[in-house]
Amino acid sequence: MKKLGVLATLLLSAVTSHAQKVKTTFQIAEKWRPEYDVRADVVMLYGMDSTFHDRLTSWKQQGYGIQFMTGIAWGNYQDYFSGKFDGKTHWEESQTDINGHVIGHGRDVPYIVPTESYITYMKSRVKKAIDEGVTAIYLEEPEFWARGGYSEPFKKEWQKFYGFPWMAQDKSPEATYLSSKLKYQLYFNALKEVFLYVSEYSHKKVKCYVPTHSLLNYAAWQIVSPEASLAALPGMDGYIAQVWTGTSREPVYFNGVKKERVFENAFMEYGTLYSMIAPTHKDVYFLTDPIEDRPRSWDDYKRNYQATFTAQLMYPNVDHYEVMPWPNRIYLGKFKVENTDSLQHISSAYATQMQVMVNTLNDMPKSTNKVSGTPGIGVLLGNSIMFQRFPTHKDYEDPQLSNFYGMVMPLLKRGIPVQTVHMENLGFPDALANIKVLIMSYSDMKPYSQKVHQQLAAWVNKGGKLIYIGRDNDPFQEVKEWWNSNGLTYKAPSEDLFRRLKDKVVIVRKDPKELVLAPDQDSDYVALVKISYGKGWQTKNNFILDRGPYKIVSVLDENTDKTPVSIKGKMIDLFDPELPVINEKIINPGEQAFLYTIPAATTPKVLCAAARITNGYYGPYLTTDFSP
Missing domain, CATH: 3.40.50 (Rossmann fold)
Structure with missing residues:
Protein backbone atom coordinates (compact mmCIF):
# COMPACT_ATOMS: atom_id res chain seq x y z
CA MET A 1 0.00 0.00 0.00
CA LYS A 2 1.09 3.58 -0.56
CA LYS A 3 1.89 6.00 2.24
CA LEU A 4 1.05 9.69 2.39
CA GLY A 5 4.37 11.25 1.39
CA VAL A 6 6.01 13.78 3.69
CA LEU A 7 6.65 16.25 0.85
CA ALA A 8 3.03 16.10 -0.26
CA THR A 9 1.90 16.47 3.33
CA LEU A 10 3.93 19.64 3.74
CA LEU A 11 2.86 21.23 0.48
CA LEU A 12 -0.77 20.37 0.16
CA SER A 13 -2.82 23.09 1.82
CA ALA A 14 -3.05 26.35 3.72
CA VAL A 15 -3.91 26.19 7.41
CA THR A 16 -4.58 29.20 9.60
CA SER A 17 -1.89 30.33 12.01
CA HIS A 18 -1.97 28.79 15.47
CA ALA A 19 -2.09 32.21 17.10
CA GLN A 20 -5.44 33.13 15.52
CA LYS A 21 -7.68 31.00 17.75
CA VAL A 22 -7.77 29.31 21.14
CA LYS A 23 -8.68 25.67 20.68
CA THR A 24 -5.61 23.91 22.06
CA THR A 25 -3.23 24.69 24.88
CA PHE A 26 -0.51 23.17 27.06
CA GLN A 27 1.14 23.92 30.39
CA ILE A 28 4.83 24.45 31.02
CA ALA A 29 7.07 26.14 33.58
CA GLU A 30 10.10 26.59 31.34
CA LYS A 31 11.30 29.15 28.81
CA TRP A 32 10.60 28.48 25.15
CA ARG A 33 12.81 25.95 23.43
CA PRO A 34 12.20 24.44 20.00
CA GLU A 35 12.68 20.92 21.36
CA TYR A 36 9.34 21.01 23.14
CA ASP A 37 7.28 23.59 21.27
CA VAL A 38 4.20 21.53 20.34
CA ARG A 39 2.59 24.41 18.39
CA ALA A 40 -0.69 24.64 20.26
CA ASP A 41 -2.73 27.84 20.16
CA VAL A 42 -1.77 29.25 23.56
CA VAL A 43 0.57 28.38 26.40
CA MET A 44 -0.33 28.21 30.09
CA LEU A 45 2.79 29.39 31.87
CA TYR A 46 3.08 27.70 35.25
CA GLY A 47 4.11 29.35 38.50
CA MET A 48 4.80 32.94 39.54
CA ASP A 49 8.37 33.80 40.49
CA SER A 50 11.14 36.26 39.57
CA THR A 51 11.66 34.52 36.21
CA PHE A 52 8.04 34.85 35.10
CA HIS A 53 8.54 37.92 32.89
CA ASP A 54 11.50 36.38 31.04
CA ARG A 55 9.66 33.09 30.57
CA LEU A 56 6.58 34.92 29.32
CA THR A 57 8.63 36.99 26.88
CA SER A 58 10.33 33.92 25.42
CA TRP A 59 6.97 32.36 24.49
CA LYS A 60 5.43 35.63 23.40
CA GLN A 61 8.24 36.12 20.91
CA GLN A 62 7.13 32.88 19.26
CA GLY A 63 3.65 34.27 18.67
CA TYR A 64 1.95 32.65 21.64
CA GLY A 65 -0.84 34.14 23.70
CA ILE A 66 0.07 33.75 27.38
CA GLN A 67 -2.12 32.40 30.15
CA PHE A 68 -1.19 31.71 33.77
CA MET A 69 -1.56 28.53 35.80
CA THR A 70 -0.75 27.82 39.42
CA GLY A 71 -1.91 25.47 42.16
CA ILE A 72 -4.63 26.70 44.51
CA ALA A 73 -3.95 24.02 47.16
CA TRP A 74 -0.17 23.67 46.85
CA GLY A 75 2.79 25.27 45.11
CA ASN A 76 6.26 26.69 45.54
CA TYR A 77 4.98 29.28 47.96
CA GLN A 78 7.94 29.33 50.33
CA ASP A 79 7.78 33.14 50.55
CA TYR A 80 4.35 32.75 52.15
CA PHE A 81 5.39 30.04 54.60
CA SER A 82 8.71 31.61 55.54
CA GLY A 83 7.23 35.02 56.38
CA LYS A 84 8.60 37.04 53.44
CA PHE A 85 5.07 37.82 52.23
CA ASP A 86 3.49 39.38 55.33
CA GLY A 87 6.07 39.04 58.10
CA LYS A 88 4.41 35.94 59.56
CA THR A 89 5.25 32.28 59.07
CA HIS A 90 2.42 30.03 57.92
CA TRP A 91 3.74 26.47 58.13
CA GLU A 92 0.98 25.68 60.63
CA GLU A 93 -1.56 26.04 57.80
CA SER A 94 -0.32 22.80 56.24
CA GLN A 95 -2.86 19.99 55.99
CA THR A 96 -1.99 17.41 58.65
CA ASP A 97 -3.12 13.87 59.40
CA ILE A 98 -4.13 12.23 62.67
CA ASN A 99 -0.48 11.81 63.69
CA GLY A 100 0.36 15.45 63.05
CA HIS A 101 2.30 14.66 59.89
CA VAL A 102 2.25 17.27 57.15
CA ILE A 103 0.63 16.11 53.89
CA GLY A 104 2.97 17.34 51.17
CA HIS A 105 3.13 17.60 47.40
CA GLY A 106 6.91 17.62 47.62
CA ARG A 107 9.74 18.92 49.74
CA ASP A 108 8.64 22.13 51.51
CA VAL A 109 5.45 22.08 49.41
CA PRO A 110 2.60 21.26 51.79
CA TYR A 111 -1.05 21.02 50.91
CA ILE A 112 -2.72 24.04 52.46
CA VAL A 113 -5.71 24.88 54.63
CA PRO A 114 -7.01 27.92 52.68
CA THR A 115 -7.19 30.56 55.40
CA GLU A 116 -8.04 34.22 54.87
CA SER A 117 -4.35 35.18 54.81
CA TYR A 118 -3.60 32.49 52.24
CA ILE A 119 -6.40 33.74 49.98
CA THR A 120 -4.88 37.23 50.24
CA TYR A 121 -1.55 35.74 49.19
CA MET A 122 -3.12 34.00 46.17
CA LYS A 123 -4.67 37.29 45.08
CA SER A 124 -1.19 38.80 45.03
CA ARG A 125 0.02 36.01 42.73
CA VAL A 126 -2.76 36.41 40.20
CA LYS A 127 -2.37 40.22 40.33
CA LYS A 128 1.21 39.91 39.09
CA ALA A 129 0.10 37.66 36.27
CA ILE A 130 -2.66 40.08 35.23
CA ASP A 131 -0.15 42.95 35.32
CA GLU A 132 2.00 40.93 32.89
CA GLY A 133 -0.88 40.81 30.42
CA VAL A 134 -2.09 37.21 30.65
CA THR A 135 -5.52 36.51 29.17
CA ALA A 136 -6.64 33.75 31.55
CA ILE A 137 -5.96 32.42 35.05
CA TYR A 138 -5.98 28.69 35.84
CA LEU A 139 -6.13 27.75 39.54
CA GLU A 140 -5.57 24.04 39.49
CA GLU A 141 -6.40 21.17 41.79
CA PRO A 142 -8.37 22.55 44.76
CA GLU A 143 -7.56 19.55 46.93
CA PHE A 144 -8.03 18.78 50.60
CA TRP A 145 -6.99 15.26 51.57
CA ALA A 146 -9.66 13.25 53.35
CA ARG A 147 -7.09 12.06 55.88
CA GLY A 148 -6.23 15.69 56.69
CA GLY A 149 -8.22 17.91 59.02
CA TYR A 150 -6.22 17.81 62.24
CA SER A 151 -4.33 21.12 62.13
CA GLU A 152 -5.14 24.07 64.37
CA PRO A 153 -6.21 26.35 61.47
CA PHE A 154 -8.65 23.69 60.33
CA LYS A 155 -10.07 23.40 63.83
CA LYS A 156 -10.59 27.17 63.87
CA GLU A 157 -12.33 27.06 60.50
CA TRP A 158 -14.57 24.29 61.88
CA GLN A 159 -15.65 26.43 64.84
CA LYS A 160 -16.30 29.37 62.52
CA PHE A 161 -18.32 27.33 60.01
CA TYR A 162 -20.34 25.03 62.30
CA GLY A 163 -20.52 27.11 65.46
CA PHE A 164 -19.42 24.27 67.73
CA PRO A 165 -16.04 22.75 68.64
CA TRP A 166 -14.03 20.60 66.23
CA MET A 167 -14.70 16.86 66.16
CA ALA A 168 -11.97 14.39 65.18
CA GLN A 169 -13.11 12.83 61.93
CA ASP A 170 -12.04 9.33 62.94
CA LYS A 171 -14.47 9.25 65.87
CA SER A 172 -17.78 8.86 64.05
CA PRO A 173 -19.42 8.82 60.61
CA GLU A 174 -20.92 12.22 61.36
CA ALA A 175 -17.51 13.72 62.18
CA THR A 176 -16.08 12.28 58.96
CA TYR A 177 -18.95 13.66 56.90
CA LEU A 178 -18.82 17.10 58.49
CA SER A 179 -15.05 17.27 58.15
CA SER A 180 -15.19 16.56 54.43
CA LYS A 181 -18.08 18.94 53.96
CA LEU A 182 -15.99 21.71 55.50
CA LYS A 183 -12.96 20.87 53.34
CA TYR A 184 -15.21 21.12 50.32
CA GLN A 185 -16.57 24.48 51.47
CA LEU A 186 -13.15 25.97 52.26
CA TYR A 187 -11.90 25.56 48.70
CA PHE A 188 -15.24 26.61 47.25
CA ASN A 189 -14.95 29.89 49.19
CA ALA A 190 -11.26 30.33 48.29
CA LEU A 191 -11.94 30.03 44.57
CA LYS A 192 -15.01 32.22 44.82
CA GLU A 193 -12.97 35.03 46.40
CA VAL A 194 -10.04 34.78 43.98
CA PHE A 195 -12.33 34.64 40.94
CA LEU A 196 -14.14 37.74 42.16
CA TYR A 197 -10.81 39.52 42.63
CA VAL A 198 -9.63 38.59 39.14
CA SER A 199 -12.88 39.80 37.62
CA GLU A 200 -12.75 43.13 39.42
CA TYR A 201 -9.02 43.79 39.04
CA SER A 202 -8.97 42.92 35.32
CA HIS A 203 -12.29 44.67 34.64
CA LYS A 204 -13.68 41.30 33.50
CA LYS A 205 -11.03 40.97 30.78
CA VAL A 206 -9.26 37.92 32.24
CA LYS A 207 -11.04 34.56 32.32
CA CYS A 208 -10.79 32.04 35.17
CA TYR A 209 -10.65 28.25 34.90
CA VAL A 210 -10.21 25.33 37.29
CA PRO A 211 -8.06 22.43 36.06
CA THR A 212 -9.26 19.51 38.17
CA HIS A 213 -9.23 15.74 38.38
CA SER A 214 -12.55 14.04 37.90
CA LEU A 215 -14.92 13.62 40.82
CA LEU A 216 -14.43 9.86 40.48
CA ASN A 217 -10.67 10.12 40.77
CA TYR A 218 -10.77 12.43 43.76
CA ALA A 219 -13.17 10.09 45.53
CA ALA A 220 -11.01 7.07 44.63
CA TRP A 221 -7.84 8.79 45.87
CA GLN A 222 -9.61 10.08 49.02
CA ILE A 223 -9.41 13.78 48.18
CA VAL A 224 -12.14 16.38 48.72
CA SER A 225 -12.72 19.20 46.22
CA PRO A 226 -15.63 21.56 45.37
CA GLU A 227 -15.94 20.03 41.88
CA ALA A 228 -19.47 20.34 40.42
CA SER A 229 -20.52 23.29 42.57
CA LEU A 230 -17.86 25.50 40.98
CA ALA A 231 -19.71 25.51 37.67
CA ALA A 232 -22.30 27.93 38.99
CA LEU A 233 -19.79 30.40 40.46
CA PRO A 234 -19.80 33.92 38.99
CA GLY A 235 -16.48 34.60 37.28
CA MET A 236 -15.72 30.91 36.76
CA ASP A 237 -15.46 30.29 33.00
CA GLY A 238 -14.87 26.54 32.88
CA TYR A 239 -12.77 23.50 33.67
CA ILE A 240 -9.81 21.60 32.36
CA ALA A 241 -10.63 17.91 32.75
CA GLN A 242 -7.39 16.51 34.14
CA VAL A 243 -7.79 12.92 33.03
CA TRP A 244 -4.81 10.86 31.96
CA THR A 245 -3.34 7.39 32.26
CA GLY A 246 -2.31 8.07 35.86
CA THR A 247 -5.92 8.64 36.95
CA SER A 248 -7.65 6.22 34.58
CA ARG A 249 -5.46 3.26 35.47
CA GLU A 250 -6.92 3.25 39.00
CA PRO A 251 -8.20 -0.34 39.30
CA VAL A 252 -11.93 -1.00 39.49
CA TYR A 253 -14.00 -4.13 40.07
CA PHE A 254 -16.05 -5.88 37.42
CA ASN A 255 -17.31 -9.47 37.43
CA GLY A 256 -15.36 -10.17 40.60
CA VAL A 257 -12.01 -9.01 39.19
CA LYS A 258 -10.10 -5.93 40.32
CA LYS A 259 -7.81 -4.57 37.62
CA GLU A 260 -6.95 -1.57 35.47
CA ARG A 261 -9.59 -0.79 32.86
CA VAL A 262 -8.13 2.35 31.39
CA PHE A 263 -10.46 3.07 28.48
CA GLU A 264 -13.62 2.39 30.46
CA ASN A 265 -12.45 4.42 33.45
CA ALA A 266 -11.30 7.30 31.25
CA PHE A 267 -14.64 7.29 29.44
CA MET A 268 -16.44 7.74 32.76
CA GLU A 269 -13.94 10.29 34.08
CA TYR A 270 -14.34 12.54 31.04
CA GLY A 271 -18.07 12.00 31.26
CA THR A 272 -18.27 13.19 34.85
CA LEU A 273 -16.34 16.35 34.06
CA TYR A 274 -18.45 17.00 30.97
CA SER A 275 -21.69 16.55 32.91
CA MET A 276 -20.44 18.97 35.59
CA ILE A 277 -20.21 21.80 33.07
CA ALA A 278 -22.53 20.92 30.16
CA PRO A 279 -25.81 22.28 31.61
CA THR A 280 -24.11 25.63 32.33
CA HIS A 281 -22.82 26.00 28.74
CA LYS A 282 -19.43 27.12 30.05
CA ASP A 283 -16.09 25.93 28.64
CA VAL A 284 -14.39 22.62 29.20
CA TYR A 285 -10.97 21.51 27.95
CA PHE A 286 -10.08 17.82 27.91
CA LEU A 287 -6.51 16.85 28.82
CA THR A 288 -4.46 13.78 28.03
CA ASP A 289 -0.81 13.04 28.79
CA PRO A 290 1.47 10.89 26.60
CA ILE A 291 3.29 9.85 29.78
CA GLU A 292 2.46 10.28 33.47
CA ASP A 293 3.94 11.17 36.86
CA ARG A 294 4.75 7.60 37.87
CA PRO A 295 7.62 5.92 36.06
CA ARG A 296 6.44 3.33 33.53
CA SER A 297 7.81 1.97 30.28
CA TRP A 298 7.38 3.78 26.98
CA ASP A 299 5.23 0.94 25.63
CA ASP A 300 2.96 1.18 28.66
CA TYR A 301 2.64 4.92 28.22
CA LYS A 302 1.80 4.57 24.53
CA ARG A 303 -0.79 1.82 25.01
CA ASN A 304 -2.66 3.72 27.70
CA TYR A 305 -2.29 7.11 26.00
CA GLN A 306 -4.15 5.67 23.04
CA ALA A 307 -6.90 4.42 25.37
CA THR A 308 -7.40 7.77 27.15
CA PHE A 309 -7.06 9.74 23.90
CA THR A 310 -9.79 7.62 22.32
CA ALA A 311 -12.02 8.08 25.36
CA GLN A 312 -11.78 11.88 25.26
CA LEU A 313 -12.77 11.96 21.59
CA MET A 314 -15.97 10.03 22.39
CA TYR A 315 -17.51 13.31 23.62
CA PRO A 316 -18.48 15.05 20.35
CA ASN A 317 -19.60 18.30 22.01
CA VAL A 318 -16.11 18.98 23.37
CA ASP A 319 -13.59 20.43 20.92
CA HIS A 320 -11.11 22.24 23.19
CA TYR A 321 -8.06 20.42 24.51
CA GLU A 322 -5.01 20.72 26.70
CA VAL A 323 -2.87 18.63 24.40
CA MET A 324 -0.35 17.72 27.10
CA PRO A 325 1.21 18.93 30.34
CA TRP A 326 4.97 19.42 30.69
CA PRO A 327 6.16 18.82 27.07
CA ASN A 328 9.75 19.31 28.27
CA ARG A 329 9.34 16.20 30.42
CA ILE A 330 7.98 14.24 27.47
CA TYR A 331 10.58 15.27 24.91
CA LEU A 332 13.66 15.57 27.11
CA GLY A 333 12.93 12.99 29.82
CA LYS A 334 14.14 9.42 29.91
CA PHE A 335 11.95 6.44 30.77
CA LYS A 336 12.18 2.68 30.67
CA VAL A 337 12.13 0.51 27.59
CA GLU A 338 9.69 -2.38 27.96
CA ASN A 339 11.11 -5.41 29.84
CA THR A 340 14.45 -3.71 30.51
CA ASP A 341 15.99 -1.42 33.11
CA SER A 342 17.53 0.89 30.54
CA LEU A 343 16.29 4.45 30.19
CA GLN A 344 16.00 6.28 26.90
CA HIS A 345 14.49 9.37 25.35
CA ILE A 346 11.20 9.13 23.49
CA SER A 347 11.56 7.17 20.26
CA SER A 348 11.10 8.97 16.95
CA ALA A 349 8.17 6.64 16.18
CA TYR A 350 6.25 7.45 19.36
CA ALA A 351 7.11 11.16 19.14
CA THR A 352 5.82 11.25 15.57
CA GLN A 353 2.63 9.39 16.42
CA MET A 354 2.07 11.64 19.41
CA GLN A 355 2.46 14.82 17.36
CA VAL A 356 0.11 13.50 14.68
CA MET A 357 -2.49 12.88 17.40
CA VAL A 358 -1.92 16.31 18.94
CA ASN A 359 -2.32 18.03 15.59
CA THR A 360 -5.65 16.33 14.99
CA LEU A 361 -6.92 18.14 18.10
CA ASN A 362 -6.27 21.46 16.36
CA ASP A 363 -8.65 20.25 13.64
CA MET A 364 -11.15 18.18 15.67
CA PRO A 365 -14.69 19.40 14.96
CA LYS A 366 -17.71 19.34 17.20
CA SER A 367 -20.33 16.92 15.96
CA THR A 368 -24.02 16.24 16.42
CA ASN A 369 -23.29 12.53 16.01
CA LYS A 370 -23.66 10.30 19.05
CA VAL A 371 -21.50 7.45 20.26
CA SER A 372 -23.01 4.19 19.02
CA GLY A 373 -25.18 2.31 21.49
CA THR A 374 -28.29 2.64 23.63
CA PRO A 375 -28.59 6.36 24.45
CA GLY A 376 -30.18 8.09 27.40
CA GLY A 534 -38.11 -0.43 26.58
CA LYS A 535 -37.77 -0.17 22.81
CA GLY A 536 -34.39 0.56 21.24
CA TRP A 537 -32.28 -1.41 23.73
CA GLN A 538 -29.03 -2.68 22.23
CA THR A 539 -25.92 -4.31 23.66
CA LYS A 540 -22.65 -4.87 21.80
CA ASN A 541 -18.89 -4.97 22.40
CA ASN A 542 -17.79 -1.61 21.00
CA PHE A 543 -18.14 2.14 20.83
CA ILE A 544 -17.86 3.95 17.48
CA LEU A 545 -18.12 7.65 16.75
CA ASP A 546 -17.66 9.69 13.56
CA ARG A 547 -16.53 13.31 13.93
CA GLY A 548 -16.14 14.90 10.52
CA PRO A 549 -13.47 12.85 8.74
CA TYR A 550 -12.35 11.17 11.99
CA LYS A 551 -13.57 7.73 13.06
CA ILE A 552 -12.97 6.78 16.68
CA VAL A 553 -13.35 3.13 17.72
CA SER A 554 -12.95 1.20 20.95
CA VAL A 555 -13.62 -2.55 21.19
CA LEU A 556 -14.38 -3.81 24.70
CA ASP A 557 -12.93 -6.90 26.27
CA GLU A 558 -14.66 -8.90 29.07
CA ASN A 559 -17.72 -9.15 26.84
CA THR A 560 -19.41 -12.36 25.72
CA ASP A 561 -18.96 -11.10 22.15
CA LYS A 562 -15.28 -11.56 21.24
CA THR A 563 -15.71 -10.50 17.62
CA PRO A 564 -13.23 -7.90 16.32
CA VAL A 565 -14.62 -4.78 14.66
CA SER A 566 -13.75 -4.36 10.98
CA ILE A 567 -13.77 -0.86 9.50
CA LYS A 568 -13.57 -0.72 5.70
CA GLY A 569 -12.90 2.14 3.30
CA LYS A 570 -9.98 4.31 2.31
CA MET A 571 -8.43 5.55 5.57
CA ILE A 572 -5.26 6.75 7.23
CA ASP A 573 -4.31 5.01 10.49
CA LEU A 574 -3.52 7.87 12.88
CA PHE A 575 -2.06 5.54 15.52
CA ASP A 576 0.62 4.47 13.01
CA PRO A 577 3.52 6.98 12.76
CA GLU A 578 4.01 5.97 9.11
CA LEU A 579 0.49 7.25 8.32
CA PRO A 580 -0.34 4.42 5.91
CA VAL A 581 -3.34 4.59 3.60
CA ILE A 582 -5.34 1.42 4.26
CA ASN A 583 -8.55 -0.18 3.03
CA GLU A 584 -9.49 -2.08 6.20
CA LYS A 585 -8.76 -1.80 9.90
CA ILE A 586 -9.45 -4.68 12.28
CA ILE A 587 -9.74 -3.75 15.95
CA ASN A 588 -9.63 -6.57 18.50
CA PRO A 589 -11.23 -6.59 21.97
CA GLY A 590 -9.24 -4.39 24.31
CA GLU A 591 -7.93 -2.20 21.45
CA GLN A 592 -8.74 1.24 20.07
CA ALA A 593 -8.41 2.85 16.64
CA PHE A 594 -8.21 6.42 15.40
CA LEU A 595 -8.77 6.75 11.66
CA TYR A 596 -9.00 9.52 9.06
CA THR A 597 -11.51 8.62 6.38
CA ILE A 598 -10.48 9.89 2.96
CA PRO A 599 -13.28 11.20 0.73
CA ALA A 600 -13.60 9.88 -2.80
CA ALA A 601 -12.67 13.27 -4.22
CA THR A 602 -10.90 16.06 -2.42
CA THR A 603 -9.13 19.28 -3.20
CA PRO A 604 -5.49 19.24 -2.17
CA LYS A 605 -5.09 19.76 1.55
CA VAL A 606 -3.15 18.47 4.51
CA LEU A 607 -4.99 15.45 5.86
CA CYS A 608 -2.63 14.70 8.75
CA ALA A 609 0.93 15.42 9.74
CA ALA A 610 3.31 15.41 12.68
CA ALA A 611 4.12 19.04 11.89
CA ARG A 612 1.59 21.81 12.28
CA ILE A 613 1.40 23.55 8.93
CA THR A 614 0.99 27.32 8.73
CA ASN A 615 1.01 29.57 5.67
CA GLY A 616 0.74 26.50 3.43
CA TYR A 617 0.76 26.61 -0.35
CA TYR A 618 -0.21 24.21 -3.08
CA GLY A 619 0.53 24.75 -6.74
CA PRO A 620 -1.36 23.82 -9.91
CA TYR A 621 0.73 20.75 -10.71
CA LEU A 622 0.33 18.86 -7.44
CA THR A 623 -1.98 15.85 -7.50
CA THR A 624 -3.05 13.39 -4.85
CA ASP A 625 -3.31 9.69 -5.54
CA PHE A 626 -4.66 7.51 -2.73
CA SER A 627 -5.08 4.36 -4.78
CA PRO A 628 -3.69 1.22 -3.16
Missing part, protein backbone atom coordinates in the same frame (compact mmCIF):
# COMPACT_ATOMS: atom_id res chain seq x y z
CA ILE A 377 -29.06 5.99 30.38
CA GLY A 378 -27.65 8.03 33.23
CA VAL A 379 -26.23 7.46 36.71
CA LEU A 380 -26.72 10.12 39.38
CA LEU A 381 -23.58 11.50 40.96
CA GLY A 382 -22.90 14.12 43.62
CA ASN A 383 -20.03 15.86 45.36
CA SER A 384 -20.79 13.95 48.55
CA ILE A 385 -19.30 10.80 47.00
CA MET A 386 -16.02 12.30 48.31
CA PHE A 387 -17.36 12.65 51.87
CA GLN A 388 -17.58 8.94 52.79
CA ARG A 389 -14.16 7.70 51.70
CA PHE A 390 -12.01 7.99 54.86
CA PRO A 391 -11.96 6.58 57.42
CA THR A 392 -14.06 3.41 57.41
CA HIS A 393 -16.79 3.12 60.04
CA LYS A 394 -18.61 0.08 61.40
CA ASP A 395 -16.75 -2.14 58.93
CA TYR A 396 -18.73 -0.75 55.98
CA GLU A 397 -16.45 -0.91 52.93
CA ASP A 398 -16.81 0.51 49.44
CA PRO A 399 -13.70 -0.89 47.75
CA GLN A 400 -12.55 1.08 44.70
CA LEU A 401 -15.81 3.05 44.56
CA SER A 402 -17.66 -0.16 43.72
CA ASN A 403 -20.98 1.34 44.80
CA PHE A 404 -20.61 3.67 41.83
CA TYR A 405 -18.94 1.32 39.37
CA GLY A 406 -21.47 -1.38 40.25
CA MET A 407 -24.12 0.72 38.52
CA VAL A 408 -21.86 1.60 35.58
CA MET A 409 -19.59 -1.29 34.59
CA PRO A 410 -22.26 -3.92 33.84
CA LEU A 411 -23.74 -1.52 31.28
CA LEU A 412 -20.53 0.01 29.96
CA LYS A 413 -19.01 -3.42 29.31
CA ARG A 414 -22.08 -4.27 27.23
CA GLY A 415 -21.47 -1.33 24.92
CA ILE A 416 -23.92 1.11 26.52
CA PRO A 417 -22.51 4.69 26.65
CA VAL A 418 -23.55 5.46 30.22
CA GLN A 419 -23.76 9.14 31.18
CA THR A 420 -23.44 10.77 34.58
CA VAL A 421 -25.84 13.39 35.90
CA HIS A 422 -24.72 15.67 38.73
CA MET A 423 -27.31 16.30 41.39
CA GLU A 424 -25.80 19.78 41.90
CA ASN A 425 -26.85 20.60 38.31
CA LEU A 426 -30.42 19.29 38.43
CA GLY A 427 -31.72 22.85 38.58
CA PHE A 428 -30.46 23.55 35.05
CA PRO A 429 -33.07 22.85 32.34
CA ASP A 430 -30.72 20.67 30.29
CA ALA A 431 -29.49 18.45 33.15
CA LEU A 432 -31.90 15.57 32.42
CA ALA A 433 -32.97 16.58 28.92
CA ASN A 434 -31.50 13.53 27.19
CA ILE A 435 -31.96 10.97 29.98
CA LYS A 436 -34.59 8.24 29.62
CA VAL A 437 -33.56 6.00 32.54
CA LEU A 438 -31.73 7.35 35.61
CA ILE A 439 -30.04 4.99 38.06
CA MET A 440 -29.08 6.14 41.53
CA SER A 441 -27.97 5.02 44.98
CA TYR A 442 -27.32 6.62 48.34
CA SER A 443 -24.91 3.91 49.40
CA ASP A 444 -21.93 5.96 48.19
CA MET A 445 -23.21 9.53 48.54
CA LYS A 446 -25.99 11.59 50.08
CA PRO A 447 -28.25 14.37 48.72
CA TYR A 448 -27.27 17.86 49.77
CA SER A 449 -30.88 19.05 50.18
CA GLN A 450 -34.54 18.22 49.52
CA LYS A 451 -34.21 20.15 46.25
CA VAL A 452 -32.61 17.05 44.73
CA HIS A 453 -35.76 15.03 45.39
CA GLN A 454 -38.09 17.78 44.24
CA GLN A 455 -36.21 18.00 40.94
CA LEU A 456 -36.07 14.23 40.46
CA ALA A 457 -39.80 13.90 41.22
CA ALA A 458 -40.62 16.59 38.66
CA TRP A 459 -38.59 14.70 36.04
CA VAL A 460 -40.26 11.37 36.86
CA ASN A 461 -43.70 12.96 36.67
CA LYS A 462 -42.86 14.03 33.13
CA GLY A 463 -42.12 10.44 32.12
CA GLY A 464 -38.58 9.75 33.32
CA LYS A 465 -37.77 6.25 34.60
CA LEU A 466 -35.93 6.04 37.92
CA ILE A 467 -34.16 2.99 39.37
CA TYR A 468 -32.95 3.17 42.97
CA ILE A 469 -30.45 0.52 44.12
CA GLY A 470 -29.23 0.32 47.70
CA ARG A 471 -29.74 -1.25 51.12
CA ASP A 472 -29.51 2.13 52.89
CA ASN A 473 -27.65 0.56 55.79
CA ASP A 474 -24.25 2.25 55.56
CA PRO A 475 -23.23 4.23 58.66
CA PHE A 476 -23.42 7.58 56.85
CA GLN A 477 -27.21 7.28 56.69
CA GLU A 478 -27.13 8.27 60.37
CA VAL A 479 -25.25 11.54 59.86
CA LYS A 480 -27.06 14.53 61.36
CA GLU A 481 -28.34 16.10 58.15
CA TRP A 482 -31.46 17.63 56.65
CA TRP A 483 -33.37 14.33 56.40
CA ASN A 484 -33.28 13.79 60.17
CA SER A 485 -33.32 17.41 61.38
CA ASN A 486 -35.71 20.37 61.73
CA GLY A 487 -38.80 18.23 62.14
CA LEU A 488 -37.83 15.49 59.66
CA THR A 489 -37.22 12.03 61.11
CA TYR A 490 -36.25 9.88 58.13
CA LYS A 491 -33.78 7.08 58.86
CA ALA A 492 -32.43 7.40 55.33
CA PRO A 493 -32.68 10.24 52.77
CA SER A 494 -34.22 7.84 50.23
CA GLU A 495 -37.40 7.74 52.37
CA ASP A 496 -38.05 11.37 51.42
CA LEU A 497 -37.56 10.52 47.74
CA PHE A 498 -39.86 7.47 47.87
CA ARG A 499 -42.55 9.52 49.63
CA ARG A 500 -42.62 11.89 46.68
CA LEU A 501 -42.57 9.21 44.01
CA LYS A 502 -44.99 6.65 45.50
CA ASP A 503 -45.02 3.79 42.98
CA LYS A 504 -43.06 5.63 40.26
CA VAL A 505 -39.63 4.33 41.24
CA VAL A 506 -38.10 0.85 40.92
CA ILE A 507 -36.29 -0.10 44.15
CA VAL A 508 -33.60 -2.77 44.31
CA ARG A 509 -32.53 -3.66 47.84
CA LYS A 510 -28.91 -4.46 47.07
CA ASP A 511 -25.88 -2.24 47.25
CA PRO A 512 -24.43 -1.64 43.77
CA LYS A 513 -21.05 -3.02 44.86
CA GLU A 514 -22.65 -6.46 45.15
CA LEU A 515 -23.03 -6.50 41.35
CA VAL A 516 -19.29 -6.33 40.66
CA LEU A 517 -17.35 -7.60 43.68
CA ALA A 518 -18.27 -11.21 42.84
CA PRO A 519 -18.60 -12.84 39.40
CA ASP A 520 -21.89 -13.26 37.54
CA GLN A 521 -23.98 -11.04 39.78
CA ASP A 522 -25.15 -8.37 37.32
CA SER A 523 -27.51 -10.14 34.90
CA ASP A 524 -30.73 -9.37 36.82
CA TYR A 525 -29.69 -5.73 37.13
CA VAL A 526 -29.03 -5.41 33.39
CA ALA A 527 -32.36 -7.11 32.64
CA LEU A 528 -34.14 -4.62 34.92
CA VAL A 529 -32.55 -1.65 33.15
CA LYS A 530 -33.55 -3.18 29.81
CA ILE A 531 -37.19 -3.52 30.90
CA SER A 532 -37.25 0.06 32.19
CA TYR A 533 -35.73 1.33 28.96
